[in-house]
Amino acid sequence: MGKRARSLSSSPHLAPANGATKKKREVNFSPNRIATAEHAAKADASPPLFQLVDAVHRNVDNPPNGECVVYWMRMEDLRIRDNRAIAQASAQARKDSVPLIVLHVLSPQDYIAHDRSARKIDFVLRNLQIIRSRLSELDIPLYTVSHEPRTKIPAFIHGLLQQWKASHLFANMEYEVDELRRDIALSGIARKHGKVSCTFLHDRCIVPPGEVTTKDGRGYTVYSPFLRTWKSTIDQATSDYIGEAPLPVANDPAVRSHPVYSNLFDVEVPHEVEGFTLDPKVRERMASCWPAGEDAAHEVLRRFLETMSRTSHLGVTDPLSESAKMAKNPSTQSRLGKYNDQRDRVDADTTSRMSPYLAAGVISARTCVREALESCGKKKVDISRDTGVGRWIQEIAWRDFYNHILAFFPRVSMGRPFLEKYAHIQWETNEAHLQAWKDGRTGVPVVDAAMRQANTMGWMHNRGRMIAAMYLTKDLLIDWRLGERYFMEVLIDGDLASNNGGWQWSASTGVDPAPYFRIFNPYTQSQKIDPGGEYIRAFVPELAKVRGPEIHKPPPALADKLGYPRALVEHDMARKQAIERYKNIGKK
Numbered sequence: 067m068g069k070r071a072r073s074l075s076s077s078p079h080l081a082p083a084n085g086a087t088k089k090k091r092e093v094n095f096s097p098n099r100i101a102t103a104e105h106a107a108k109a110d111a112s113p114p115l116f117q118l119v120d121a122v123h124r125n126v127d128n129p130p131n132g133e134c135v136v137y138w139m140r141m142e143d144l145r146i147r148d149n150r151a152i153a154q155a156s157a158q159a160r161k162d163s164v165p166l167i168v169l170h171v172l173s174p175q176d177y178i179a180h181d182r183s184a185r186k187i188d189f190v191l192r193n194l195q196i197i198r199s200r201l202s203e204l205d206i207p208l209y210t211v212s213h214e215p216r217t218k219i220p221a222f223i224h225g226l227l228q229q230w231k232a233s234h235l236f237a238n239m240e241y242e243v244d245e246l247r248r249d250i251a252l253s254g255i256a257r258k259h260g261k262v263s264c265t266f267l268h269d270r271c272i273v274p275p276g277e278v279t280t281k282d283g284r285g286y287t288v289y290s291p292f293l294r295t296w297k298s299t300i301d302q303a304t305s306d307y308i309g310e311a312p313l314p315v316a317n318d319p320a321v322r323s324h325p326v327y328s329n330l331f332d333v334e335v336p337h338e339v340e341g342f343t344l345d346p347k348v349r350e351r352m353a354s355c356w357p358a359g360e361d362a363a364h365e366v367l368r369r370f371l372e373t374m375s376r377t378s379h380l381g382v383t384d385p386l387s388e389s390a391k392m393a394k395n396p397s398t399q400s401r402l403g404k405y406n407d408q409r410d411r412v413d414a415d416t417t418s419r420m421s422p423y424l425a426a427g428v429i430s431a432r433t434c435v436r437e438a439l440e441s442c443g444k445k446k447v448d449i450s451r452d453t454g455v456g457r458w459i460q461e462i463a464w465r466d467f468y469n470h471i472l473a474f475f476p477r478v479s480m481g482r483p484f485l486e487k488y489a490h491i492q493w494e495t496n497e498a499h500l501q502a503w504k505d506g507r508t509g510v511p512v513v514d515a516a517m518r519q520a521n522t523m524g525w526m527h528n529r530g531r532m533i534a535a536m537y538l539t540k541d542l543l544i545d546w547r548l549g550e551r552y553f554m555e556v557l558i559d560g561d562l563a564s565n566n567g568g569w570q571w572s573a574s575t576g577v578d579p580a581p582y583f584r585i586f587n588p589y590t591q592s593q594k595i596d597p598g599g600e601y602i603r604a605f606v607p608e609l610a611k612v613r614g615p616e617i618h619k620p621p622p623a624l625a626d627k628l629g630y631p632r633a634l635v636e637h638d639m640a641r642k643q644a645i646e647r648y649k650n651i652g653k654k
């Protein structure tokens with residue numbers, strides 16, 4: 067984050083709904099939340115990604131012989147398969163006939179600065195535990211270490227590299243401002259000492275930021291032309307963009323008796339990080355809804371590609387619990403095959419639910435696209451609006467798009483609206499309304515079902531996210547950043563680029579946003595995405611017995627009788643007020 071101009075006010079600690087057992091750790095650390103317009107403009111003028119790319123070009127070319135190669139696995143990188151940095155690190159280690167060491171740094175201050183949810187940290191640890199044992203089978207140690215303060219991480223890493231006599235470090239890039247600046251700092255230290263070559267690779271997106279640009283080299287800010295160029299870029303070298311990176315090769319088992327490296331095998335992955343402890347019941351529920359590990363991620367994907375959707379799986383379920391029904395013709399009948407028509411329905415598992423795995427890098431976006439195309443017998447990337455696979459790949463392209471925005475316009479990760487003119491909208495500061503929204507007690511059933519789905523599962527359907535976000539920002543006129551932060555605190559798939567993109571779209575402050583005057587009517591949305599009310603009944607038990615259209619908008623007398631809250635605001639009035647507020651920026 068950049069220097070703070072002001073911080074956001076909201077409830078001082080995590081809402082209990084997210085399962086964190088206590089207030090975030092008592093550390094003397096208060097990250098800056100909102101940069102000034104000047105700092106944001108400065109970052110946009112010289113995006114740190116391009117400084118890092120430049121630093122990589124000025125890397126130490128021929129480092130002195132070392133005794134190991136290090137791969138630094140980040141929290142969005144939690145896999146061994148199809149991972150470019152570990153593949154290159156392994157190739158370098160083989161070339162130099164030295165062992166490969168894998169490093170993971172837990173950084174609690176970064177978790178606080180980025181509003182990481184305790185659920186996400188738990189998911190990271192669960193995945194690391196599996197990775198550790200997989201790597202151990204290859205005689206590769208995974209060394210997990212916690213470090214504070216976060217500003218000292220570059221020097222700390224460099225110290226470790228020296229201690230281990232490493233010649234090379236490889237890592238996949240993270241596109242958030244703080245992380246880019248951290249890597250630039252490490253590159254600088256390494257160059258100054260001249261002993262270690264640090265290589266940062268593009269791996270998160272299908273097409274790296276910087277490769278899909280307008281004719282004059284700028285980042286696209288509208289999705290449709292981005293998508294067309296994205297596809298034509300991939301078509302020029304499909305296997306380069308979606309081909310699989312090789313697996314790492316096993317170390318010589320002699321590494322287990324090395325005086326220094328042998329000890330690294332003994333270091334276990336912790337079961338929790340202080341301040342991010344989950345209530346045991348929530349932990350169990352998260353582990354059941356989101357089983358960790360690459361095998362689980364691949365199986366979740368396989369089922370999406372080959373099996374039919376289930377109404378029994380609209381909510382809290384183990385995605386691998388019962389055998390899903392195989393589609394006779396997967397390319398038209400599977401969840402992928404029907405994605406084009408069914409993706410907006412919230413009353414079954416119509417979408418892939420891959421987001422926690424993609425956000426933590428438990429599976430690569432390349433693998434998802436490759437396997438989706440293979441399942442339909444396609445060789446070229448399909449982005450057609452008329453096929454399930456085409457529509458689904460368009461969603462993966464949205465993920466790329468928002469990452470490109472993050473890289474080209476760092477302001478969005480500095481708490482600033484993409485459209486600076488909206489910085490001065492006068493938001494309401496109604497704590498009771500904000501809390502009701504968080505708790506799923508707004509009195510609008512579809513909004514409440516969506517929020518309770520997030521609170522219970524750590525995940526929400528895309529339509530639910532759009533409706534809940536639009537409701538907070540337009541009906542309640544509450545600052546989108548408070549919603550953005552709450553989603554990060556409660557979701558297991560919290561991802562800065564997609565979350566910020568989604569919030570700024572809903573608040574009409576972002577790239578290619580919903581125009582401010584086109585405000586969702588949550589009641590008509592509800593009828594479209596949950597026509598029979600199954601989704602609402604699953605998450606809002608007060609309404610479990612309501613049948614017919616009243617489920618979408620219970621009359622006040624019925625709501626009172628059932629102990630369900632009355633609507634906080636009247637939608638038509640709220641809509642008019644929001645349009646006025648957006649038209650007259652700065653005025654209440």
Ligand SMILES: Cc1cc2nc3c(=O)[nH]c(=O)nc-3n(C[C@H](O)[C@H](O)[C@H](O)COP(=O)(O)OP(=O)(O)OC[C@H]3O[C@@H](n4cnc5c(N)ncnc54)[C@H](O)[C@@H]3O)c2cc1C
Nearest residue numbers: 417418419420421461462465528531560561564565568569
């Ligand atoms: C307000 C708001 C907040 C959001 N916050 C997040 C977030 O923190 N993390 C996150 O991963 N996604 C976020 N999204 C995007 C989207 O809602 C989720 O990616 C999607 O619901 C995940 O479900 P799925 O895996 O079944 O998606 P599918 O429909 O199966 O799509 C496949 C994948 O494509 C990507 N994708 C799909 N839709 C989008 C989108 N609109 N923008 C970017 N990528 C997309 C995701 O990686 C997803 O897993 C947000 C959207 C909104 C409107």
